[in-house]
Amino acid sequence: MHPMLNIAVKAARRAGSIIMRASDNLDALTIQHKSLNDLVSEVDRAAEDAIIDILHTAYPDHAILAEETGASGDSEFVWIIDPLDGTTNFLHGFPVYCVSIALSHRGVLSHGVIYDPVRNDLFTASRGRGAFLNDRRLRVSKRERLIDGLIGTGFPFRMFDHADPYVGMMRDFMQKTAGIRRPGAAALDLANVAAGRLDGFWEIGLHPWDMAAGVLMVLEAGGLVGDLEGNTGYLESGRIVAGSPRIFGQMISVIEPHLTPELRTEPPKPASAPA
Ligand code: IPD
Ligand code: CA
Ligand code: CA
Numbered sequence: 600m601h602p603m604l605n606i607a608v609k610a611a612r613r614a615g616s617i618i619m620r621a622s623d624n625l626d627a628l629t630i631q632h633k634s635l636n637d638l639v640s641e642v643d644r645a646a647e648d649a650i651i652d653i654l655h656t657a658y659p660d661h662a663i664l665a666e667e668t669g670a671s672g673d674s675e676f677v678w679i680i681d682p683l684d685g686t687t688n689f690l691h692g693f694p695v696y697c698v699s700i701a702l703s704h705r706g707v708l709s710h711g712v713i714y715d716p717v718r719n720d721l722f723t724a725s726r727g728r729g730a731f732l733n734d735r736r737l738r739v740s741k742r743e744r745l746i747d748g749l750i751g752t753g754f755p756f757r758m759f760d761h762a763d764p765y766v767g768m769m770r771d772f773m774q775k776t777a778g779i780r781r782p783g784a785a786a787l788d789l790a791n792v793a794a795g796r797l798d799g800f801w802e803i804g805l806h807p808w809d810m811a812a813g814v815l816m817v818l819e820a821g822g823l824v825g826d827l828e829g830n831t832g833y834l835e836s837g838r839i840v841a842g843s844p845r846i847f848g849q850m851i852s853v854i855e856p857h858l859t860p861e862l863r864t865e866p867p868k869p870a871s872a873p874a
Contacts (some may be wrong), residue, residue: 791811
């Protein structure tokens with residue numbers, strides 16, 4: 600394992616143990632604090648602090664883009680961190696959540712870890728070296744027809760601007776797939792696409808830390824990732840489709856009729872004229 604990936608794994612496992620310890624005392628802590636949100640902020644922050652501490656001890660000069668503490672540092676190496684993906688699930692004791700850590704080098708995703716502390720599933724990927732679940736090499740599913748596919752998604756839950764086109768997409772996917780699942784942790788959904796447990800996934804309104812590690816995993820498992828039109832720029836737009844090569848194209852065709860101008864790939868800005 601690459602030493603940088605190794606450090607990320609150590610950080611993800613440490614965060615996972617903080618999360619699991621807190622999950623054991625969820626009820627007690629809730630009664631004690633009378634605010635689940637405070638508790639979660641506490642757990643999110645404690646997990647993030649532990650991750651950053653481990654990464655910075657190993658690589659003091661690297662930059663960070665983390666959900667709770669934001670962006671810091673200036674380096675061609677940027678660690679992209681979601682200390683607890685699936686917060687709502689965690690809050691309710693619904694056991695689907697994970698830690699996600701990716702490393703971007705000069706804007707290219709080079710390593711990723713997604714750790715599911717409930718199942719003790721460790722997903723890892725390094726650019727050009729494949730994706731793994733524990734020691735097993737991952738490949739995306741071999742299913743060829745969308746109608747046979749199990750598709751993951753995330754419902755809009757904070758911003759509802761795109762709720763109508765989203766529901767249109769969902770109505771079509773209901774009829775054109777074997778089933779739709781909304782597990783509640785986008786990073787884990789992408790890892791499950793890489794593992795072939797889901798044939799595809801789509802969501803609108805994600806952040807880079809929800810996607811970065813999972814995107815590398817899907818690509819390294821032989822899948823495709825794009826925005827709602829199959830183009831790049833998904834890490835910036837937060838609109839993502841991922842799947843096996845066959846399923847990906849069929850998903851893009853289902854989504855297409857529902858695209859509003861705001862959901863389309865932004866045209867590249869014209870270079871400004873010299874002053
Ligand atoms: C959320 C989860 C969820 C997705 C949301 C994300 P959080 O992350 O990944 O599945 O639908 O868009 O924001 O807030 O639990 O870290
Ligand atoms: Ca998240
Ligand atoms: Ca989070």
